[in-house]
Amino acid sequence: MFDIADYQEAHSVSEALAMLAADDKAKVIAGGTDVLIALRRGDLSQARLVSIRHIEQLRDITVTPAGEIVIGAGVTFSQLMSHSLITSHIPVLAEAASEVGGPQIRRVATLGGNICNGSTSADGAPPLFALDAMLQIESLRGTRMVPITEFYRSSGKVNLRQGELVTAITIAKEYYQDLGAHYIKYAMRKAMDIATVSCAAACKIGAGGELRDVRLAFGVAAPIPVRCLKAEALATGKVFSPELAADFAETVLTEISPRSSWRATKEFRLHLARQMSADALTQAYVKAGGKLP
Numbered sequence: 001m002f003d004i005a006d007y008q009e010a011h012s013v014s015e016a017l018a019m020l021a022a023d024d025k026a027k028v029i030a031g032g033t034d035v036l037i038a039l040r041r042g043d044l045s046q047a048r049l050v051s052i053r054h055i056e057q058l059r060d061i062t063v064t065p066a067g068e069i070v071i072g073a074g075v076t077f078s079q080l081m082s083h084s085l086i087t088s089h090i091p092v093l094a095e096a097a098s099e100v101g102g103p104q105i106r107r108v109a110t111l112g113g114n115i116c117n118g119s120t121s122a123d124g125a126p127p128l129f130a131l132d133a134m135l136q137i138e139s140l141r142g143t144r145m146v147p148i149t150e151f152y153r154s155s156g157k158v159n160l161r162q163g164e165l166v167t168a169i170t171i172a173k174e175y176y177q178d179l180g181a182h183y184i185k186y187a188m189r190k191a192m193d194i195a196t197v198s199c200a201a202a203c204k205i206g207a208g209g210e211l212r213d214v215r216l217a218f219g220v221a222a223p224i225p226v227r228c229l230k231a232e233a234l235a236t237g238k239v240f241s242p243e244l245a246a247d248f249a250e251t252v253l254t255e256i257s258p259r260s261s262w263r264a265t266k267e268f269r270l271h272l273a274r275q276m277s278a279d280a281l282t283q284a285y286v287k288a289g290g291k292l293p
Contacts, residue, residue, distance in 0.1 A: 002039045005046040011054050013138060013167055019050045021140045021163045026050045028165060030058075030074055031108035033101070034117045058112070058167060061085050067173030070136075073112025073166045077124075078103075080111065090171060092127045092181035092200060099123050099185045102192045112166045115148070118156040118224075119194075125152075125225040126200035127183050129217030132175045136168040145170075152224035178204050179213070180288025184276045188263060195220050196264045197272045201280035205288045209239050216248075216280065221256035221273055228255045231277065240285045241293060249277035 006023075010016035020026050029035045029049045038044050052058060058074030061083050069085055080086050080097035087094050100106050100114070100123045114124040115135070125148070133148045140163060148169075151159045160166070181202035187193040198219040204212040214235045216228040231251040238244055258269035286292065 002036070003042070003045050003047060004039070004049060006048040007051065008049070009051045009054055013055060013057055013165070016050055016052050016055065016165055017138060017140050017163065020165060023048055023050075024162050028052055028116070030110045030113045031076065033105055033109040034113060052165070067177070069171045069173075069176065071111060071169045071171075073116075073168055074110050075112075077101075077106040077109055077111065077114075081106070090127075090131060090176050090181070092130070092183050092202070093124070095183045096123045096127045096185075096200070099183070099195075099198075105192075111169060115151070115169070116158055116160065116166055118152060118154075118158045120152075120155065120222065120224050121194045121198070121220050122225070123183075123185065123195065123198065123219075126198050126217040126219050127181065128169065128171075129225055129227055130181055130200040130202040130215040131171045131179075132215070134170045134172075135166050136170060137164050138167050139164040149227060155223040175213075178288070180204070180284045180286065180290070182280050182283035182287060184280050186272050186276065197221060197258065197269050197276060199273070199276045199280050201277070201284040203235070203281070203284045203288055205285070205290055209290075210237050211235050211240055211285070212237075214281070216252065216277060218252075218256055218273065221258045221269065226256065228252050228277075230255055235281065240282075240290055242282075245278040245281050248281055249274045252277040 026048045029051050058072040060072045062070050077097040077100045081094050111124050114122045128148050135146045137144050183200045185195045185198040200217050202215045206212045214232045219225045231248050234251050235248050260266045
């Protein structure tokens with residue numbers, strides 16, 4: 001039996017915001033794949049839940065006149081895998097979505113919930129970091145836009161104030177147009193497991209064949225998802241080569257701080273990160289139209 005003291009269903013964003021504002025102990029539930037686990041473990045007592053799963057506005061994927069792709073926070077991973085705007089313009093997000101749980105989980109788990117859980121192992125985080133995504137956060141006080149790189153505070157803690165709701169994830173055209181990107185996840189099992197380490201690399205190719213807009217993000221390499229800014233700077237402006245990919249990977253090791261856990265030792269995670277960095281950059285380069293030497 002779940003320890004639930006109150007449960008309300010919202011049918012619009014404004015209704016959800018009013019419910020959250022009226023109860024400072026209210027917790028949002030969408031697909032429930034994280035919240036129900038927390039309830040079963042006993043991490044939430046006398047839970048007061050506000051369900052947003054019936055808000056159609058949060059399940060839309062649209063493009064603005066400026067070319068921004070706007071993904072509702074209630075969009076499921078199954079939707080991400082099949083929607084034409086995602087598969088055509090930001091397929092790396094569809095790749096990451098395919099790595100989440102099994103088919104049943106992907107049908108109900110939402111991108112917004114995956115991010116708001118605050119877990120460094122969230123499959124949605126590395127590609128969104130690499131895409132410089134912005135989060136639209138609403139409350140009765142108004143709307144604010146927060147870069148996803150500023151959203152994570154510490155393990156399990158995110159930049160959400162009481163009464164606020166993440167309603168959309170926005171990716172600007174300049175960050176996905178002509179971009180090659182690749183997501184890699186290493187897990188103990190091939191399916192239905194959380195990441196031991198994960199990463200997403202992205203890049204464009206300049207007129208002279210040089211790498212531009214290089215981005216690399218890791219999950220489970222620190223208490224929160226991280227961008228590897230030194231490695232990005234090292235590769236930007238240079239022509240791709242296997243030697244560059246190797247130097248890129250070595251630089252990554254100076255920027256991450258994985259820990260040992262029952263899943264893997266710190267040393268094994270560092271070993272994985274080195275190989276994954278080089279492979280992800282190589283595949284991103286190929287997807288951007290590059291030819292391997």
